[in-house]
Amino acid sequence: MMEEITPEEALARLFRLGIIVSLISVLHMLTLLLPWYVIDSSPFLRSYFLGYLSTESLIFSVAGGVMAGLGLLVSTFVSSLNKVRLIMAVMTFVGAALMLISPFYLLMVKIPALAVQGKLEWGFFPSVITPIAMLAIGFLIAKPGFSGEASYGGYVAPAVTPPVRAYTPRPAQFSPSVSEGVVRGAAASLVPADEVEPGTICSICYYEIEDADTAVKCSSCSMVFHRDCAESWVNLNGVCPNPNCQRPVTL
Ligand SMILES: [Zn+2]
Ligand SMILES: [Zn+2]
Secondary structure (H helix, E strand, O other): OOOOOOHHHHHHHHHHHHHHHHHHHHHHHHOOOOOOOEOOOOOOOOEEOOHHHHHHHHHHHHHHHHHHHHHHHHHHOOOHHHHHHHHHHHHHHHHHHHHHHHHHHHHHHHHHHHOOOOOOOOOHHHHHHHHHHHHHHHHHOOOOOOOOOOOHOOOOOOOOOOOOOOOOOOOOOOHHHHHHHOOOOEEOOHHHEOOOOOOOOOOOOOOOEEEEEEEEEEEOOOOEEEEHHHHHHHHHHEOOOOOOOOOOEEE
């Protein structure tokens, strides 16, 4: 079941999603304040490593949060909802990746470089979980089947009212529908052609109609044909051979 939503509703949902992403970014920033590494070597100076003690990790975290926010900002200037979804997803992915790099950069690069003994505190885990949550959201945004956002993928454009203009019927063409016996309008009949202008061509056989005695015309549209041609045609199709007429004809 694909629910149809208006572009306004789609953007409103996108905005709500952006708020969730922003909240997670803020949460991640707060995890930077949690002590997540304790140095054992100095019992009197139990130093807590805070996320922001490393300039690089601070840059990763802040850049990640800003990235996600920027994704939302940019998306508001893009008219295509599919593009919005893509931009949001990419921004969220990149932002989350940067946020995820932050704690691992501290753990695997910064702390070993200091050559100190210590252990991880619980505060490390929230700082990892928040970017993982961001990655999950980015994945959901990018995935076409995602609940409300599925409507971006299967977005149905609102019906465009066609410009009102005078209806000009197209001239009918010889088509299979003619031989299938398209019946329309009041019945007509083949009547003797009183006179035939010189050079008149029978539209069935494309030979000139030379003698009015061998010609008939449709009582409705007055088109002239050879009698034999017209009768053969009517026997087969039951309608006037004139494609612009096609009234039912009985012999
Ligand atoms: Zn003919
Ligand atoms: Zn006719």
